[in-house]
Amino acid sequence: MKHCKQDEELANTGPxxxxxxxxxxxxxQAIREADAFLATGESGRFVNGADLIDAALKAPEV
Known part of the structure; x- marks a missing residue:
């Protein structure tokens, strides 16, 4: 019987x-920080998702 590469890969994996x-x-900690920020009622740095993506695209690479 012929075996394929995927069968071999699956056979060599553990649970x-x-x-x-x-x-x-x-x-x-992240949940606590987010809850504390939301409790202040202040708006975030970005008005919408498009602004966030635009800023990310313009940011220098790290």
Whole structure:
């Protein structure tokens, strides 16, 4: 029986662990910061998504 390359790749992989259902500390900190920002009622730096994309395209590469 002929095997394809994809079969070999799948045969050589191990099971992946299930991710935790609980957020990690970095995610929790980001959630707290976002909640604090939203609680201020201030508007963000960009009025809409198009402004955000435009700024990203004009930003120098890092």
């Amino acid at each position: 992946r662990p299930f991710p935790s259902k609980e957020p990690n500390p970095v995610t929790l």
